[in-house]
Amino acid sequence: MSGLTAKGAATKARIVRTATDLILERGVGGMTLDEIRAGTATSKGQLFHYFPDGKRDLVAAIAEFQSGRVLEAQRPWLDQLDSWESWYGWRDAVVAHYRTLTHLHCSISALITELTPADPALAATVAAHADRWFDHLAAGVQKMRAQRLIHPEADPERLALMVFTALQGGLLVMQAHNAIEPLEAALDGALLALRSHRI
Amino acid sequence: MSGLTAKGAATKARIVRTATDLILERGVGGMTLDEIRAGTATSKGQLFHYFPDGKRDLVAAIAEFQSGRVLEAQRPWLDQLDSWESWYGWRDAVVAHYRTLTHLHCSISALITELTPADPALAATVAAHADRWFDHLAAGVQKMRAQRLIHPEADPERLALMVFTALQGGLLVMQAHNAIEPLEAALDGALLALRSHRI
DNA sequence: GCTCTTCTGGACTGGCGGGTCCATTTTTTG
């Protein structure tokens, strides 16, 4: 009844994938439905058939998809982060992932920033995905503390926030400079700061 | 001849100031010439009289203005940064400045990121202002090394980049969360990382 | 005063892009 044929699902997925690449390359403002249409060999009708709320639905789907993809690239390290080795492994995985994508222009935090003034509700939806990322880091710091690898007095939330902001800053400047060094410097700095809380 | 009356200069300045506030609040995409017009009690004619290239000129002027304002808020610390005290003083000055502006949505790096896909040339112009900021940090790190407060083997450019990315990340997440903590955590982390290179 | 320049107001245009609508084709279901 309220179905979605295999064919339909495929089309929907195709749209999301193309739209994701487009939004990463051009930003929210630079992504037009017409380009998506052209890039996927679909029609306006289909776009609104699968994403009734238009651009809003589309952006939400993109955030979900891209969030999953980015998190995936950080596994298995992101789920561990319970030893110094795994933190460094994580760092390397992140750098390796983005090294192949330096021409992209739109990290998740940048997306949120761009969205907030125009559509706070949608921005909040997207922000939930950023929070997932943050939560992994926070869980990691917790584990480190539980294992007495970092000082018990250290505030795990605060430390995770520090790592997260460094990461996002690294991505942002990486995009602005179209170079990987900023990301590397940012992550190295974050881990150095984290290490200075070791016992 | 190629004059600019006192009255004209005042109008131009008024436009820049209002436009700056607008762009910080709504982002580049959300800033319309009509809103600027309304906010400054001017007309389309004047906008294009003072900024012949329209939005491009305007954005460049905004970047210049805002860059000056932000740098100003960090003085005198930003010119020193030659002792640990001055780095912490700088940190506090930055936090204090942005504490009054947490509802703003558009840091300079975010601006660059948003601009790059649409207008790379303009983005480069804006990036020059970000570089000024970075240069101050790099000079500071140099001084610290010259005074043997940090390890001679440390790469000053890299360390400055680390601080800069942390700062930008702090601003970005601050905007996304509309809270000051991310900025504080980011700067504390950066200084901690910097300190771990002390002799 | 006159003239030339700068400043101002606002009507107008043109295109872009999001979103609507419906007719047609394809697939599922029974």
Add this chain to the structure above:
DNA sequence: CAAAAAATGGACCCGCCAGTCCAGAAGAGC
């Protein structure tokens, strides 16, 4: 196979917004 549901194509509409144009007001210089 027939009917219903889902998928597709694309023409159309409409509002928004950057940018144009020009006529007229206000100053500067003489």
